[in-house]
Amino acid sequence: MLHTDPQFxxxxxxKERLFRAISYTAIAVASVFLVFFFADxxxxxxxxxxxxxxxxxxxxxxxxxxxxxxxxxxEFAPLVSRxxxxxxxxxxxxxxRLLGTTRExxxxxxxxxxxxxxxKPNRLKPRDIRTIERLQQEGRFRMAWxxxxxxxxxSKLPEMAGILAAxxxxxxxxxxxxxxxxxxxxxxAIYLEEFAPDNRFxxxxxxxxxxxxxxxxxxxxxLGLAIFIQFLGLPRSSSVVGGLTLGLMTLPVxxxxxxxxxxxxxxxxxxxxxxxxxxxxxxxWDHILPLSLPGILTGTIIGLARAxxxxxxxxxxxxxxxxPQPASSFLEATSVLPAQIYTWASDSQRAFVERTAAGIIxxxxxxxxxxxxxxxxRSKYERxx
Amino acid sequence: xxxxxLKVLLAATLFVASASLAQARDQIKIVGSSTVFPFxxxxxxxxxxxxxxxxxxxxxxxxxxxxxxxxxxxxxxTPDISNASRRIKRSEFETAEQNGVTDISEALIGFDGIVxxxxxxxxxxxxxxxxLALAVLAEIPKDGKLIPNPYTSWDQISPDLPKRxxxxxxxxxxxxxxxxxxxxxxEPVAHKLGGYEKGYKKIRxxxxxxxxxxxxxxxVQKLTKDKEAVGxxxxxxxEENQDSLSVAKIESWTPNMDSIxxxxxxxxxxxxxxxxxxxxxxxxxLKEYVELFMxxxxxxxxxxLKRIGLVPxxxxxxxxxxxxxxxxxxxxxxxxx
Numbered sequence: 001m002l003h004t005d006p007q008f009x010x011x012x013x014x015k016e017r018l019f020r021a022i023s024y025t026a027i028a029v030a031s032v033f034l035v036f037f038f039a040d041x042x043x044x045x046x047x048x049x050x051x052x053x054x055x056x057x058x059x060x061x062x063x064x065x066x067x068x069x070x071x072x073x074x075e076f077a078p079l080v081s082r083x084x085x086x087x088x089x090x091x092x093x094x095x096x097r098l099l100g101t102t103r104e105x106x107x108x109x110x111x112x113x114x115x116x117x118x119x120k121p122n123r124l125k126p127r128d129i130r131t132i133e134r135l136q137q138e139g140r141f142r143m144a145w146x147x148x149x150x151x152x153x154x155s156k157l158p159e160m161a162g163i164l165a166a167x168x169x170x171x172x173x174x175x176x177x178x179x180x181x182x183x184x185x186x187x188x189a190i191y192l193e194e195f196a197p198d199n200r201f202x203x204x205x206x207x208x209x210x211x212x213x214x215x216x217x218x219x220x221x222x223l224g225l226a227i228f229i230q231f232l233g234l235p236r237s238s239s240v241v242g243g244l245t246l247g248l249m250t251l252p253v254x255x256x257x258x259x260x261x262x263x264x265x266x267x268x269x270x271x272x273x274x275x276x277x278x279x280x281x282x283x284x285w286d287h288i289l290p291l292s293l294p295g296i297l298t299g300t301i302i303g304l305a306r307a308x309x310x311x312x313x314x315x316x317x318x319x320x321x322x323x324p325q326p327a328s329s330f331l332e333a334t335s336v337l338p339a340q341i342y343t344w345a346s347d348s349q350r351a352f353v354e355r356t357a358a359g360i361i362x363x364x365x366x367x368x369x370x371x372x373x374x375x376x377x378r379s380k381y382e383r384x385x
Numbered sequence: 386x387x388x389x390x391l392k393v394l395l396a397a398t399l400f401v402a403s404a405s406l407a408q409a410r411d412q413i414k415i416v417g418s419s420t421v422f423p424f425x426x427x428x429x430x431x432x433x434x435x436x437x438x439x440x441x442x443x444x445x446x447x448x449x450x451x452x453x454x455x456x457x458x459x460x461x462x463t464p465d466i467s468n469a470s471r472r473i474k475r476s477e478f479e480t481a482e483q484n485g486v487t488d489i490s491e492a493l494i495g496f497d498g499i500v501x502x503x504x505x506x507x508x509x510x511x512x513x514x515x516x517l518a519l520a521v522l523a524e525i526p527k528d529g530k531l532i533p534n535p536y537t538s539w540d541q542i543s544p545d546l547p548k549r550x551x552x553x554x555x556x557x558x559x560x561x562x563x564x565x566x567x568x569x570x571x572e573p574v575a576h577k578l579g580g581y582e583k584g585y586k587k588i589r590x591x592x593x594x595x596x597x598x599x600x601x602x603x604x605v606q607k608l609t610k611d612k613e614a615v616g617x618x619x620x621x622x623x624e625e626n627q628d629s630l631s632v633a634k635i636e637s638w639t640p641n642m643d644s645i646x647x648x649x650x651x652x653x654x655x656x657x658x659x660x661x662x663x664x665x666x667x668x669x670x671l672k673e674y675v676e677l678f679m680x681x682x683x684x685x686x687x688x689x690l691k692r693i694g695l696v697p698x699x700x701x702x703x704x705x706x707x708x709x710x711x712x713x714x715x716x717x718x719x720x721x722x
Contacts, residue, residue: 082689086435121628156427156693233462236414237442318416321444322426324433333412333442343445346600347423348621348694 041364045357051146051159052114053106054079054135058088060098065089075131078124081108083160106142111158111351117141121350149358153324154340158351161344163362168326169239169319169334170308170366176243176330177250177307182300185254192255193262194284213252220249221313229317237318237333245317246307253306257299261292294381301374305367311338337363410461411669413441417451417468418561419599420497420619421656424690425468428678431689436677438670443468448561455659456481465664465671469657470497470561475721482718488662492675492710494684496696498620498645499566499652501633502605504612508547510633514651516542517635518574520551523589526580534589552614554604555588557596565654566617605630620645621694645696653696662713679707 056076063070068085069077084107092098113132115122124132135141152162196202224245228234234241265288273283314320320339327334335343341359344352415425422445433440446454448469455467456477463486473481473491481489501517503510519542524531539546556563571588575581588594597604601618608616609629620640623632632640636651644650658678665671677683683690686697698706708714 083434086431090435121626123625123627156423156430237444318442318444318446321442322422322429323442324430324440333414346419346602348601348619348625350625 041357041360044354045361047118047120048149048354048358049146050143051148052109052117053142053144054109054113055104055106055140055142056080056135057102057104058107059102060088060092060100062099064092075127076135078128079109079113079132079135081110081157081159083155083157084108106144108148108159109141111349113141114159115351117143120354149355153326154322154335154343155324156322156347158349158355161352161355163337163340163359165324165326166335166337166340166359167362169242169323170336172239172327172330172334173243173246173336174304174308176240177247177304178300180244180247181250181254181303185251185300186258186296188251189255189258189262190284190288193259194280194288209252209255213256216312217249217310218312218316220245221316223248224313225316235331235333237321237323238331239327239334240330241317242314242319242334242336243330245313246310249310249313250300250303250307253303254296254300257303258292258296261295261299262288264295265291291383294378294383297377298374301370301377305370305374308336308366308370309338309363311336311342314339337366412439413466413668413671413674414464415441415443415466415468415658416446416454416464417444417466417658418448418470418656419445420448420470420561421468421494421658423621423693424494424656424695425466425658425678427690427693428674428683431683432670432674432677436670436673438673441670441674447559448564452477455661456484456486458484459486459661459663461664461667463661465661465668466674467659469659470565470654472655472657473659473716473721475718478716478718478721486661486663487715488713489659489716490662490710490713491716492658492660492679493698493702493706494656494658494678494695495690495698496645496653497656497694498640498650498696499562499569499617499654500620500623500640501615501617501635501652502608502623502630503615503633504608505629505631507549507612507631509631510539510547510615511637512546512633513636514570515574515577516546518571521553521555521588521594522571522575523587524581526578529580531580534591534593537593550613551593552611553594553617554597554607554614555594555617556601557598560599562601562617562619566652569652569654619694620696624694642691642696646699656695659716660710662715665713675710679710 054076056072056079058071060071068088069080069082071085071088072080112122112124112128116124116129116132117136132141148160149162151164152160153165155161192202192206224241228241228244229236234244269287269291270283273287274280278286311320314336318333319335320342321333321335322343323333323335337359341356341363344356344359413429415429417425422443426443429441429443432438444451444464448471451464451467451469452473455464457463473489481487501510501512516539519525519534520536520539522534525534526532536542536551538548538550540548555566567588595614597607597616601622604616604618605622605626608614609626615633623630623640638644638650640650640652645653660671660675680688681703682688684695684697684703685691686700688695688697691697697703
């Protein structure tokens with residue numbers, strides 16, 4: 001039937017305009033949130049990447065063995081980081097010839113001094129501020145690029161705190177997650193798609209896998225605690241346990257995305273291979289797997305990206321903890337990036353605010369590069385039928 | 386095919402076996418209270434940085450969660466130390482005994498104050514414990530009956546309080562700070578008022594009391610924007626944010642290091658850690674860690690932990706606490722409640 005009523009066309013166009021306006025608004029709102037979030041985090045984190053250093057003389061005397069802070073003049077003692085001073089007794093013990101000498105070098109200043117010079121709230125006493133102003137005129141402060149943030153582990157002294165131990169932990173955990181969930185997930189998906197009979201039992205398994213993908217992640221923590229720590233006796237807080245726990249969580253994501261990728265392959269490929277006398281396994285190995293690989297990898301990387309940002313299940317297996325040394329094996333206790341951010345965010349010291357933001361930036365960079373890799377792999381190997 | 390499968394099986398066995406071997410450990414494991422966590426990890430850091438031992442692993446599990454792990458048994462699979470923002474309960478101690486953890490000693494390390502803070506621009510508040518409790522109780526007794534809390538403004542509780550809407554940002558039920566707040570403020574007042582049959586019921590759940598998450602920094606941030614509200618959190622967070630917050634006097638006492646240490650400021654609690662004496666021989670460095678924690682340079686009047694908010698014990702108390710834990714004095718069931 002042909003409409004001749006002009007009212008009808010006007011209404012139709014009005015509907016379209018309304019729908020478009022709503023879509024634009026949605027995008028605008030989302031962008032505003034995104035821009036606000038990035039501006040806020042980046043703005044807060046910038047200052048964390050430079051750190052104040054102070055240059056005052058250190059005197060190696062007998063007293064520093066008991067009171068390391070006596071190595072600098074009393075008026076400077078509140079300005080030099082404890083992280084520097086506490087190492088002096090050890091240095092003197094290792095090298096007794098230092099006794100009686102004086103040395104001058106750039107050393108970490110305390111977080112209070114750092115915050116003061118960055119114009120942020122601090123708890124310095126007026127007397128200390130006068131000392132700082134005097135030292136400033138003598139050029140005894142400098143802002144240095146904060147390598148320590150990338151090369152040190154966590155610390156309760158904000159000026160000493162770094163992200164390395166947590167980043168290393170995240171890498172270990174991710175490796176375990178990948179090694180555990182990728183082969184099992186892909187194999188399970190191949191079986192379900194290509195080999196499994198279509199019966200009640202298989203349908204039951206399918207429904208369950210789909211459900212597992214939607215379960216709150218903390219439940220995987222409980223599962224991990226029960227299986228890996230209490231039953232298998234693996235060490236608490238270790239990257240093996242964390243990785244396996246996150247692996248359980250990633251498994252359904254990988255299975256589902258692999259199945260979707262396999263299903264997208266036209267059945268003519270399968271039939272062609274079988275018609276030429278290939279076995280089912282040859283068909284899968286030589287044709288289905290290579291063709292579905294981009295989709296599988298994309299799904300896996302997105303699953304891993306979710307795993308790397310996860311804290312809730314790791315609380316239960318003991319990974320939200322103070323662990324400043326980077327792990328050197330899969331069985332050693334370690335922390336992970338989001339856990340580190342969480343710990344800093346709940347610390348009372350104000351100087352941790354900028355470090356929290358900087359930690360988030362590092363995590364975001366890792367996530368964005370993982371997603372970029374996923375997009376790259378997909379566009380490079382994708383085939384259109 | 387079969388050989389490949391065997392290989393996988395072998396690898397898995399080796400994996401699990403090596404894991405069990407790793408259980409003999411050279412690293413101290415600490416669990417427990419999130420309030421004690423910053424202090425404990427500060428000591429752990431100093432311990433690892435200055436000595437020959439590995440830095441202990443300090444987990445923030447909450448006091449109750451910590452005791453659950455701590456009392457699960459003796460041996461290197463269980464933690465050596467549990468931090469606590471209250472004493473161990475008799476029930477927890479009994480669990481420990483059933484699991485073979487009979488010989489533990491207690492270390493009192495200092496105090497923590499709980500403050501009622503507000504925006505710096507708000508008019509000063511001077512509250513009594515009773516007024517504070519009346520602001521947050523779900524039900525209050527009136528003419529011999531319990532009625533839902535009718536107060537919406539502070540001046541309705543007492544005419545000398547300002548005419549300000551009651552909004553209290555406080556810790557959620559899962560938090561140790563909440564336990565302490567209820568025990569030190571709400572319970573005694575409810576007991577005094579009478580009329581509650583089985584003790585007081587609960588904290589109100591309307592908009593007057595807003596549970597605000599485990600992270601005290603969130604409450605601080607809310608208070609910097611909201612001039613009407615007050616917040617309940619640990620003293621160290623107030624100390625760090627004095628530029629934007631002011632604090633309410635409780636029973637005419639302003640919370641500071643002295644008033645909390647002397648016990649004059651009424652909302653303060655003791656902080657502890659517990660050590661398994663059986664672990665001293667098994668875990669290298671445990672003795673040295675405990676000694677460092679109890680030393681004057683950590684918990685003393687000018688100790689490093691004071692800077693991050695621990696309120697030191699009076700000198701005599703400190704000496705007593707130190708003797709008790711270093712002498713490995715056993716905690717007995719009789720002294721607990």
